[in-house]
Each structure stands twice: as C-alpha cells, then as structure tokens.
Amino acid sequence: MGFDQYHEPPQELPEHARTFARLCASLTEEAEAIGWYQQRLAIERDPEARAVMSDAVGEEYKHFSMDLEFLLRRTPKWREIARGVLFQPGDIVEHGEAAEAEADEGGDGDERGAPPDAAADGSLGIGSLRGEGL
C-alpha cells in the first residue's frame, strides 16, 4: 500500500509521469485480477459461482483494455509497436521483432524532453505539461 508505484521520488516527477505510473500500476492490477479469475474458474464447479466470476472477469478485460489504450495514446512508440503486434494473425514473436525494428527506424522519443518523431497523430506529442514549472 502507499505510493510504491513510483520508482523515483514522486516530488521530482512531473505530473504526466505520475499519471503514467498510476495507469501502469492499474494495468498491472487488472492483469493480476484476470489471472486470479482464470485460476478460480479453472477449479470452480458450482455453475452459479462460475457465472458470477465469468461476469467479473469481463469487467477486468474491459479495465485492462482501457488502461492499455490510455497508455498507448500517451506513448507513440509503444503504440506503433503495439499496432504491429496486436490483432495480427501469424507469428507473434516475428510481428514483435518487425514492429520494434520499424519503430526504431522512426527514432525513439516517448520520453518527455526527448524529441519524438511525429506521434501517431502526426503531432509533436507535447500534450499536457501539467504541474511543470519553476
């Protein structure tokens, strides 16, 4: 419990980095919950209990997907790689390697302060600078 989603002192992090860390923590929690429900469903025999848990894990799928979409919107390079991997038929590893290589050609630059190649929407990827100042 507490603020352990931060790896660096939170007071030194800009607001956008703190928001990003919170959503990363949330994504992890949703993935954990999906794993737990899968285990419970694997051993539960009561059909009514299975129905309740099946419904609940659907919620976690939704939450995980929303967290992921948020993070991808804020991270153009991650988004570019994800686009090459997600929902593609065929070899996952091959798609991953190809997507990473293609993204690397476009340069890195998801980190604030590092120059991005044009973001997914063609913009400079500036967005919110909330909390940054003297």
Next chain:
Amino acid sequence: MSHLLREHAPITQAGWKLIDEEARARLLPGLAARRLVDFSGPHGWELSATNLGRVERANVSEQKGVEASRRLVQPLIELRSRFTLSREELRAGNRGAQDIDFESLDAAAQGIVDAENTAVFHAWPKAGIEGIAAVSPHEPIVRAKSFEDYPGCVARAVELLLRNGIAGPYGVALGRDDYTRVVETAEHGGYPLLEHLRKILGGPLVWAPGVTGAVVLSTRGGDFVFESGQDLSVGYESHDAEVVSLYIEESYGFRVLTPEAAVAITAPKGGR
C-alpha cells in the same frame, strides 16, 4: 496520409527529426496554459466543436405547435504559423551540421506560444474564447512599481481564492516582465522571491509569454479546460528549388468553468 502532408515534403526522415526537435524545443518553454489548466485530448483534427450542453433560448421553429432550439457549441480554433527552411540548410543537416538556421521556425513557434497564452489568460473575443483573467469576477490586484510587495500581492490573491471556497494548490502565470523580476529579486535578507512565492502558492510558477502582468489561479482541476483537437504539429505547404514552406498548427478550444478560481495581478498605472 494525414492532412499535414508531411510525406509530400522534400525532407528526409532525419530532416523531419531535426525540424520536430527544434519545434518542440522552441515551443515547450513558453506553453504556460498546459502547465496550469486541465488538458483534454488530443481528440484529432476532425473535432470541430465542444459540446456545451446548452441550447439557445430562442425558438427557431417555423412550424406551429413545434418548438425548436439550436444547440450551443464552442467551435475549435485552428492556429497556423508559417515558416520557411532553406533546402541548403536541410542538406547541411543531413550531413550532420549542428548549426542549422531555424530562425523562421523559431519565430513561428514563438507566435504560436504567444497566441495560445494570450487566448487562455486574456481572451480572444473573435475566436469566442473567454480568457481566465477577463472573466474573473475579482478586481485585479495592483502591485507596486518596484515589485517589493509582490509576495503580498500573491498572498492576497490566494486568500481571495480561499475566501471564495477555491481550494489549492495554486499556480501563477507570469508575464515576461513579472517573470524576470521574480527570478532576479531577492527580498530583505537575501531570500529569493521565487522561493517565497513557491511556498505561498504550493504549485508551479510558470513563464507565460503573451501574458500581461500575472494570473494566480487554482490548479486543483475542474476549473479551466484546454481542449485539444490536433495537438501542435508541423505540416508541409509547398516548396521550390530553394526553400520549403512549412507551418506549425494546432486546433483547440478553451473554456473557463469557474471564473472565480483566478485573480489577475497588474502593474500600477504608468508602471511596467
């Protein structure tokens, strides 16, 4: 292909990287509004208006027995600032030159920064944007010519916000003159004015070119919304044998939801 038409420019990928780097470097320091208000988006170039949830009072129906009201929306504004780059300079950049002449780009970026800040903090009536200071119901706090009472002015602004039920943390957008004086001034005993203000506000002090004086505001969230359509981007317009014509562009709207959540600090009459 996006409407920015970057693919049509006679610019290499490395050239675009240099241009985008320079644009970001020139834009970032002055984008004050994005440091202090809620940022929504980017929602994309296709977004044309913000839903205000209200209708015009007038009945516009021409059918007896039928009422008709027109929905109110806030149209987004497109900002575009053009600049040119010498193709010879771009070729030099491809060879690794590190002193490329980006003067025109830099001026374009400054124009965008000033326009964005002015609209958000002071208003842009023709664009339908009500600025934070313009709609604040509080009388501006007038500082002394010498700036010696600046901490008192900021403290009075914060107390005024508290009295109106506006919680912190608070931030301040400092126009060029105010920023310079705040940063360079040490109070009696040598204590930096900057540190004193930081303690009073609890939030950021922000350099805000385009702002006249200063604006103290709550940064608790939910009071001011900058709605981005297309976020700041560099696009291509045309080229000839010598130069490439490009532009910096964005679309956005801005709304003040809580006018009483900000107070302006102004210079005394006849003073800077």
